[in-house]
Amino acid sequence: MIKVTFIEHDGTETTAEGDHGDSVMSLAVAQGVDGIVAECGGGMMCATCHCYVDDAWFGKTGPRSEGEEDMLESAVTEVKPTSRLSCQITLSDDLDGLVVRLPEVQV
């Protein structure tokens, strides 16, 4: 199991465990984390699964996927260098312990 901690805008922390190959988005949704909306269910169509990867982990999540950059442009909150669409981050063993922060709103 791979652990991921979500820190919401108001400081609420939720830690969830997922499997190899799950997306960070699907983990948040399965856990009912409010800060991820994921309207398109991971189709990279909605940019409502925006997250900021914690600085300590940023190097490990890999580069943005093809098209992700363009979708991020339409995220409603500020896009930072650490911004990712959480549906495009796939869990692997070296992401065990991953920390992501969530923006105040997604829509």
Place this chain on the structure above:
Amino acid sequence: MSDGHVVIVGAGQGGLQAAMSLRQEGHAGPVTLIGAEDGLPYQRPPLSKDYLKTGQAEKLVLRPAGFFDRKAIDLRTGIKVDAVDRAAKRVRMGDETLAFDTLILATGTRNLIPPIAGISRALGLRTLADAQRLRGSLTRPRRVAVIGGGFIGLEFAAVARSFGHEVHIAEAAPRLMSRVVSPEMSARFRAKHEALGTRLHLGNGVIEVTEIGVVLANGMEIVADLVLLAAGVRPNTELAEAAGLTVDNGVVVDPFLRTADPHIYALGDCCAFSDSRSGIMVRLESVQAATDHARAIARTIVNGHQAPYAAVPWFWSDQADWKLQIAGLAVPGATSVTIGEDTVLRFSADRLSAVETINNPKVHMKARKLLAQETVPTYSDLAARNFDLAMF
């Protein structure tokens, strides 16, 4: 502040979003979400895409069970609302009744069953139960006939081909996805599906489903041991109609998504609303419409009067390695300008009204932004910039 009892009929993507948005906007009163299907609300788009490949039903669930308790949303599934009594402001389910202050109809659609002999032999693809049945039947080699060359039929066909099944699609219209995309885009997808090895029969609908396959309008017989019916849907409007509300290709709502009864709203697949740009009454079958409607209704219920609904429609469809994306809405008679291999701009009365792209999220997102502006570019604005959306 709002503290009345909101009852939502239909626990699909739109109904669930309405319940969530009511809480997000600060609705303090009770919220009851009633759904005829069993189990937690789930998303339909993957049913004709990933789910057919992976079979992972748990991935479709929109929110976990605990979420509903935490948000004080009374989720009641496997229960069908039979009637709405507007005078008493009650809904009836079997012999139980439930009082509401505000009602949201989010009843979606069901498959349209065309009057074709033997049609009951065909399977549909609307619910998780449908998809489970179809997936089960794809485990051994099949000859598949698909009735209808729309999004769902084409998505299913692409998956079935990737499994190596033999696939025929029969479509009565002369081109694919004819209700929603430009002739130019239809042609691109026709070539794509033919390259995938799917046999297309255009302008040649199915007139009979037999024990051994299907018969087409031109008399041709196709042998098939799996027939998918994907010939469109009908909105579930019976509740509204029986309650005396206007129904015309959907429950008719005003620009605030309200029916003629100020206590009753309708959203998503089951409602007909006025497209803010063209003024035409439309009914959209998309996640975007269902969820944007839901949010708009929740804001109106909680905060009172809002600006008229004007969200830009968008849609996607995954067919093999092509992601088709549509921003905006092309009304009948729209003209097209094709750019390169992957983009079609559509114009209505000289103004940009929709943009169709294949695997080009950059142009798609730009289009969504441009179409949301107060003044949308005209044909000549675009022509002056070589039809390059990035120049705006």
